Amino acid sequence: MSKTAAHQIPVLQKAIRVLLAVADRSCEPTVPALARTLRIAPATTYRIVQTLAQAHWIYLRDDGRCELGLGLLPIVQRVEQHELLRQQVAETLKDLTQTTGITSKVSVRDGDEAVTLLRVNSAEPMALAVQAGARFHLAFGSSGAVFLSVLDDAEVERILREAPAECWRHQKPEDVWRRVREARRHGYAADLGGFRPDVFGLSAPLWDREGRLQGVITLTGLLHGRSDAQLQLWRQLLVRKAAELNRRGKPQKGGPS
Incomplete structure (x- = not known):
């Protein structure tokens, strides 16, 4: 294992993958589809989505589909600089x-x-x-x-x-x-x-x-x-x-x- 990999947090890596999948629309942006496509346990995927939604990084629609949330704007504005x-x-x-x-x-x-x-x-x-x-x-x-x-x-x-x-x-x-x-x-x-x-x-x-x-x-x-x-x-x-x-x-x- 590399020195870099040894200092990474697995659940955070999974959360990043979920966020990226929602952003690039690589699959249907629902918890079941994200879990299946990313090969992350459904319960873990559900908790990741709920956590990101609480931070407003993801907007969870009434039909269960996820979109990027407005909470990402401060980060995006920093990146644009x-x-x-x-x-x-x-x-x-x-x-x-x-x-x-x-x-x-x-x-x-x-x-x-x-x-x-x-x-x-x-x-x-x-x-x-x-x-x-x-x-x-x-x-x-x-x-x-x-x-x-x-x-x-x-x-x-x-x-x-x-x-x-x-x-x-x-x-x-x-x-x-x-x-x-x-x-x-x-x-x-x-x-x-x-x-x-x-x-x-x-x-x-x-x-x-x-x-x-x-x-x-x-x-x-x-x-x-x-x-x-x-x-x-x-x-x-x-x-x-x-x-x-x-x-x-x-x-x-x-x-x-």
Whole structure:
């Protein structure tokens, strides 16, 4: 068991899963359906729903269906103030996708996974699409390598050692280490087929005001028909856009911090 898992609360994990299921409508939002779909005991699911309803995080309708409650608004408002959700980031993603024709996204780290926070999908037919909220283990792709690059080697080794078997279908741990070293040395990472043989990813770090890694910006798409020269141009564009966002995020001298 990882150090992170050892300090988690199982019933709270179940409550989070219930809340997420109500939010994304992955099943009928009733206690029986939630219990069946999430494989949580019906009595536990009922108590979770009642607790969330008491906090107004869930609104329990007369017909037994659940909806997100207004009690979540203060949390949502705080999240909307996150630096990675500022307008310049969304505009940068839109500009990247319009310029390159491929999908762009911003990811954040959650434990041993990278989670897609924002994305602008390519409008091209047969293009790779990414959904907001999508999760990928840090052993995957260029974004995972950037997140791993700021960790010490012992922590990277632990994460790779505990990675699920699916992470090694198209790559080896040495491939991940190569991307990590690239990110440490050059400030960007590229993955050409480690996630899937037909998919590439180019990623660069986004720093907060204290110089800590807060997210990763990525260009991703299908490898077929992409030349080395084209990928190089896109990498240069991505690194330039990331640098612009990092400069905008820093407090100005003499201004408010």
